[in-house]
Each structure stands twice: as C-alpha cells, then as structure tokens.
Amino acid sequence: MQKTILIVEDEDILREIVKDYLLNAGYEVLEAVDGIEALAKFEEQEVHLMILDIMLPELDGWSVCRRIRKSSNVPIIMLTARADEDDTLLGFELGADDYVTKPYSPPILLARVKRLIESRYAHADKLPNEDTIISSGIRVHIPSRTVTADGVTIGLTHTEFEILAYLMQNPGIIITREQLITKIWGYEFAGDDRTINSHIRNLRHKLGDKANHIVTVIRAGYKFEGSV
Incomplete structure (x- = not known):
C-alpha cells in the first residue's frame, strides 16, 4: 500500500522541494502550513509519517507533537532552524523519532523517511501469530x-x-x-x-x-x- 507523508512546513519553497522528492519516491503527500491545519489533516486522513517543522504559526511543532502522541505512535521527523542540543532532546522527550536541523539535504531527509517507513511497516503483512x-x-x-x-x-x-x-x-x-x-x-x-x-x-x-x-x-x- 502506498504510504502517505504529511509535511508541516510554513516555508513554501522548502515544502515544495520536499514534496517533489517524496512524490518522486512514490509516496502520497499531504501538506499543512501551520499547526492547526496539521492536526486537522492528521484527523481527516490516514498518515503514515509526519515531517514536522517546529517554528510554525498558530500552533508550534512542540504542541502538535504533544497532541498527536496522546493518540498515535505515527513516526515523526521534526525540523528546526536551531542547532540547540536541548531542543533536540525536548523533541525526543515529546515523542519525536528523528530530528533534522536546517539547512538539510533533501536526499538525506528522504533516506530517513524511507528508513522509518520501512522499519515501521515492514511487518504489516505478516501473519498475526508470527514474531x-x-x-x-x-x-x-x-x-x-x-x-x-x-x-x-x-x-x-x-x-x-x-x-x-x-x-x-x-x-x-x-x-x-x-x-x-x-x-x-x-x-x-x-x-x-x-x-x-x-x-x-x-x-x-x-x-x-x-x-x-x-x-x-x-x-x-x-x-x-x-x-x-
């Protein structure tokens, strides 16, 4: 089954670049430009992974991650323009699975997406009594x-x-x-x-x-x- 990635990024150029890489890799892509829209999209459609910027209008990435973790263990990659180690640790404490600092290489981000998707869903088709x-x-x-x-x-x-x-x-x-x-x-x-x-x-x-x-x-x- 084709996997759906939700990109939450308020910078249009960055969002479009990442979107193109994901589409070319065969993923379906949803987009949100702020935290409120991100939560709405997440509730409306099935999402297999989220790429979540921290600095967002309306509702920041920390708050979005915290709310999603109350009901879902969907893989989350957080994006930030700050290379602050404490920010990284806070992201992990809130339940993020990976953390990428801007500026970043889109191919590297795509590799991390693939890694999380494969490890998260690789066993989905196995029989229920296995493993x-x-x-x-x-x-x-x-x-x-x-x-x-x-x-x-x-x-x-x-x-x-x-x-x-x-x-x-x-x-x-x-x-x-x-x-x-x-x-x-x-x-x-x-x-x-x-x-x-x-x-x-x-x-x-x-x-x-x-x-x-x-x-x-x-x-x-x-x-x-x-x-x-």
Whole structure:
C-alpha cells in the first residue's frame, strides 16, 4: 500500500522541494502550513509519517507533537532552524523519532523517511501469530507493533518500540548506545548519548512496574533481564 507523508512546513519553497522528492519516491503527500491545519489533516486522513517543522504559526511543532502522541505512535521527523542540543532532546522527550536541523539535504531527509517507513511497516503483512516476544509479563508483537504488560496495552512511539524490541530480542546481552543508534536510525547520528538516554527514560516510565527489566550497565549500555 502506498504510504502517505504529511509535511508541516510554513516555508513554501522548502515544502515544495520536499514534496517533489517524496512524490518522486512514490509516496502520497499531504501538506499543512501551520499547526492547526496539521492536526486537522492528521484527523481527516490516514498518515503514515509526519515531517514536522517546529517554528510554525498558530500552533508550534512542540504542541502538535504533544497532541498527536496522546493518540498515535505515527513516526515523526521534526525540523528546526536551531542547532540547540536541548531542543533536540525536548523533541525526543515529546515523542519525536528523528530530528533534522536546517539547512538539510533533501536526499538525506528522504533516506530517513524511507528508513522509518520501512522499519515501521515492514511487518504489516505478516501473519498475526508470527514474531511475538514474551518475557516477564511483557508481550511484544512485531507485526502489529503492539506492546502489553500483564495484559494492559502500552502506547509506545516508533523509537521506543524499536528499543524495547531490540533489547528483548537480545535478552541478557549488553547493547551499547552506538548499537541502538545504528539499529534504529541506520546512519551517522548527529547527537550524543543523551538522545538514547531520553528514549530509555520515556520507555521506562511507560513500562511502570516492568521498567526494572531494562538494566543500565554503567559505561557500557543497556540490557533486558527477564524470564519467560
């Protein structure tokens, strides 16, 4: 099925350039020029990924991301003209999956879109009983990208899901932050360890009583400790 990308960008030239790249890559494209229009488009039509500028009229990208995360784990790539590390971390804490600083290369942005789309939807056509990981009351179903803890559904972002699934697929094995970055983003990431730390913190918060199964190994990384 053809995937639909929502571009939320108030700069017409930038939006048109990105739109052309996405259309040429075979995606359907929706456009919004402010935060209010973005939320309306998101509610009206099925969106598989959002490219979201932070500095928007009416409602900024932070607020849009926060509202969407209340009901959806759709992949979100945030755009900003500021190379502020704290802004990057705030974006991840709000649930963004990737972060791109302007000026950026449209082909690189397209590569990141493809990476997120492929990892998010690659298993959509698999049979429902395939690829299920169960440990310590946590159940991860890869094809549907659903997670439950003691039968209660937990809503994770794309990146949080990828981290949990990767750790649970390698129980007891220390996974370095560099390995997580390579697994999730698949390219040289312009960030630092605090990016992964932020996602892990959010993931633990959502897991509640199950958070202790994600163990921090000082100066090494993380591992999942549990039992069948």
